Amino acid sequence: MFGAFALLVAGSVSLVVAMVELNKTIRLGVSIGLGVLILILAYADYQSIKVPIDFQNEKERRYEHVVQRLKDVRTAELAYKAQNQRYTGDMDSLILFVKSDSLTVVKAFGEVPDTMTLEQAIADSLVTRDTVKVSVYDSLFGVRHMDDRVHPFSIDSMAYVPFTKDGKIILEAGTVPRSGTDVPVFMAKDGKPFDKTDPMMVGSMNDPKTNGNWE
Numbered sequence: 001m002f003g004a005f006a007l008l009v010a011g012s013v014s015l016v017v018a019m020v021e022l023n024k025t026i027r028l029g030v031s032i033g034l035g036v037l038i039l040i041l042a043y044a045d046y047q048s049i050k051v052p053i054d055f056q057n058e059k060e061r062r063y064e065h066v067v068q069r070l071k072d073v074r075t076a077e078l079a080y081k082a083q084n085q086r087y088t089g090d091m092d093s094l095i096l097f098v099k100s101d102s103l104t105v106v107k108a109f110g111e112v113p114d115t116m117t118l119e120q121a122i123a124d125s126l127v128t129r130d131t132v133k134v135s136v137y138d139s140l141f142g143v144r145h146m147d148d149r150v151h152p153f154s155i156d157s158m159a160y161v162p163f164t165k166d167g168k169i170i171l172e173a174g175t176v177p178r179s180g181t182d183v184p185v186f187m188a189k190d191g192k193p194f195d196k197t198d199p200m201m202v203g204s205m206n207d208p209k210t211n212g213n214w215e
Helices: 002-019 024-084 091-100 118-123 136-141
Strands: 102-110 127-135 169-178 181-190 201-203
Touching: 024 091, 024 102, 024 136, 024 169, 024 181, 024 201, 091 136, 091 169, 102 136, 118 127, 127 136
Parallel strands: none
Antiparallel strands: 102 127, 169 181, 181 201
């Protein structure tokens, strides 16, 4: 479009110059005007290429963090469901669960010989089982989970969209009927997406799935 406009202007000016005898001052003015127009159009053409590229790069940088935040919400929701047989649509309840609740874990102590199964080793008292309580926070987001993260986990930031002042993660939960049974579902969504045409979300309120739309 810029090129077509430039050709149109240049052609129109050239036609006028060819048909009308102009003095040197006017010709100089026309030349300067065309030069300025060329610079403006060149800059506009450069910006028309640069702006979308910059937008895409910034989108990818931000969305790495947004996806990590949604993965954290999903991790917490799956643990909440394992404990309560349902998901929660209340972010405050989910954060409180991560902060203060615990998970029941069955640990095996001892060594299972190669010739035995775990059950046989327990029957022969070579291995013992014990039920212990572990912190939800440490179990899901402890130090050993830090290596695979885009950014450190912050429980107080889990409700918010990264790189925004007031954007929040939209969290919903409910059930959908499947084979005569109500199946728990949840959905977490970027409430203030950088690209409004492409909001990131995980889960679904219409289907018992827990994958994200980036996967």
